[in-house]
Amino acid sequence: MRSFFYLRKIKYTVCFFLVTFSSFVFSEDDLKIVTxxxxxxxxxxxxxxxxxxxxxxxxxxVNVLNLAISGATSNEGVEQLDELLEYKPSVVLMEFSVNDADYFRGISLSKSLNNLDYIIKTIRADNEDVTIILMIMNPVYGIRSWIRPMLGEYRYRHMLLARKNNIEYFDFRPRWMDMYEGNFKKVIPDGLHPTSRAAESVIVPVLKGLIVNKCLN
Known part of the structure; x- marks a missing residue:
């Protein structure tokens, strides 16, 4: 009889630990970010x-699910919505202008805008409290710029779309200019992809400030 109560006590102790641990790991109060x-x-x-x-x-x-894909356009962003919504993020970071505007592998401006609008509205329909930040990443130069002749128009129209949908928007290019003007060949050596150290120095402080202000204060 004593052994029965002893085993029962162990059972409830283990169950309590598992429930507590699970709540800690998967708490709804965790900050979940999807990129x-x-x-x-x-x-x-x-x-x-x-x-x-x-x-x-x-x-x-803080837990981040990075769904970004090298070479992706906003078409891929639309296809990833089910996975994104299943994750239940508090914050979504999004950038597609540089590939949407690619002359050879990109998509039309109207398709790009429709995709972004659909992504934003789908996320909002699932949870209207999600913070969505649409980003313009860094300067593009040389041949990488030549094959994106309408990149400026894509960026501008993405900005207007962000305003229309009342989401956060940040263009990192002025910050790149302030920090690295004259050194782009060193920090963006192929004309498109920044070095890790440079990207961290430009992007992380800004996003930290935005996310802390929106979600952690």
């Missing part, structure tokens, strides 16, 4: 750096 975009988000290590920096702020439990 959608191109190689400018997939590469460069700034996403991991952002996760680390945010995790040190008030000991927040």
């Amino acid at each position: 959608l975009g191109t190689s400018l988000t997939k590469r460069g290590n700034w996403v991991a750096s952002l996760e680390n920096v945010l995790g040190k702020y008030k000991s927040a439990n």
Whole structure:
């Protein structure tokens, strides 16, 4: 009889531990971030750096799901919506202008705008409290710029779309100019992809400020 109650006590102790541990790991209060975009988000290590920096702020439990794909356009962003919604993010970071505007592998401006609008509205329909940040990443020069003759128009229209949908928008190019003007060949050696260190120095402080202000204060 005594052994029965002893085993029962162990059972409830283990169950309590598992429930408590599960609540800690998968708490709805965790800050979950999803990134959608191109190689400018997939590469460069700034996403991991952002996760680390945010995790040190008030000991927040931060988890980032990086869905960015090298070579992706906003078509891929639309296809990833089910996976994104299943993750239940608090924040979505998104950038597609540089590949949508590619003359050879991109998509039309109207298709780009329709895709982004659909992504934003689908996320909002699932959870209207999600913070969505549409980003313009970095200057593009040389042949990488030549094959994107309408990139400026895509960027401008993406900005207008962000305003129309009342989401956050940030263009990192002025910050790149302030920090690295005259050194782009060193920090963006192929004309498109920044070095990891440079990308972290430009992007992470800005996104940390935006996300802390929106979600962690």
